[in-house]
Amino acid sequence: EAQVTQNPRYLITVTGKKLTVTCSQNMNHEYMSWYRQDPGLGLRQIYYSMNVEVTDKGDVPEGYKVSRKEKRNFPLILESPSPNQTSLYFCASKGGTTMVEQYFGPGTRLTVT
Amino acid sequence: QQPVQSPQAVILREGEDAVINCSSSKALYSVHWYRQKHGEAPVFLMILLKGGEQKGHEKISASFNEKKQQSSLYLTASQLSYSGTYFCGTEIGGSYIPTFGRGTSLIVHP
Numbered sequence: 001e002a003q004v005t006q007n008p009r010y011l012i013t014v015t016g017k018k019l020t021v022t023c024s025q026n027m028n029h030e031y032m033s034w035y036r037q038d039p040g041l042g043l044r045q046i047y048y049s050m051n052v053e054v055t056d057k058g059d060v061p062e063g064y065k066v067s068r069k070e071k072r073n074f075p076l077i078l079e080s081p082s083p084n085q086t087s088l089y090f091c092a093s094k095g096g097t098t099m100v101e102q103y104f105g106p107g108t109r110l111t112v113t
Numbered sequence: 114q115q116p117v118q119s120p121q122a123v124i125l126r127e128g129e130d131a132v133i134n135c136s137s138s139k140a141l142y143s144v145h146w147y148r149q150k151h152g153e154a155p156v157f158l159m160i161l162l163k164g165g166e167q168k169g170h171e172k173i174s175a176s177f178n179e180k181k182q183q184s185s186l187y188l189t190a191s192q193l194s195y196s197g198t199y200f201c202g203t204e205i206g207g208s209y210i211p212t213f214g215r216g217t218s219l220i221v222h223p
Contacts (some may be wrong), residue, residue, distance in 0.1 A: 031210070033210070035213075040215060041215060042115065042200060042213050042214055042215035042216045043155065043200060043202075043213040043216075044115075044213070045210075045212070045213075048210065059212065090154060090155070094209070099209065100143070100145065100157075100160045100209045101157040101160075102147075102155075102157060103157075104154035104155050104156070105154060106153075106154055107154055
């Protein structure tokens, strides 16, 4: 089944404790992206990657890091999480620059206390 | 820059129609529409490219007015399954990587 998976689905952590949210897709998509969703603010892009070893900042990249060492994986790293990073995070992928439909993962709900 | 969606919320009864608007301050190359049901991930509905072409998806259709930098999503004879949050995403350069608006919550009652 074609899908985007994220782990963990739920995470409660404390301020300053490094964490990684994994994202993996099995559709051989070139493009992958991370979004955060907050009430009333919609979906805001954090980082995106056009292909392996190619990443770029989205609209709200502060406090986040990403890497793209393999085509299928695009982990999101929070080196020192803060409470304002409490949010619902979505990973998405699509087939490339000429493809339009993004496929979203199920989401990761992160709470930083 | 996020596009502006209006209204923020719509409450309907089954069978009624709704229109959701999306506007941008920049010239657009494409407009993307997604729907997110409660507790689920957003799902792609359709894309409109510059040229004013109107596209449809069952009873959901959309238009794109390039000159006004606006798009509208039309939901005809709403069904309970239409409930959710609708996001428009706008894109200016042909990358098909949209910037999403804040969303419009649509609630359809029996």
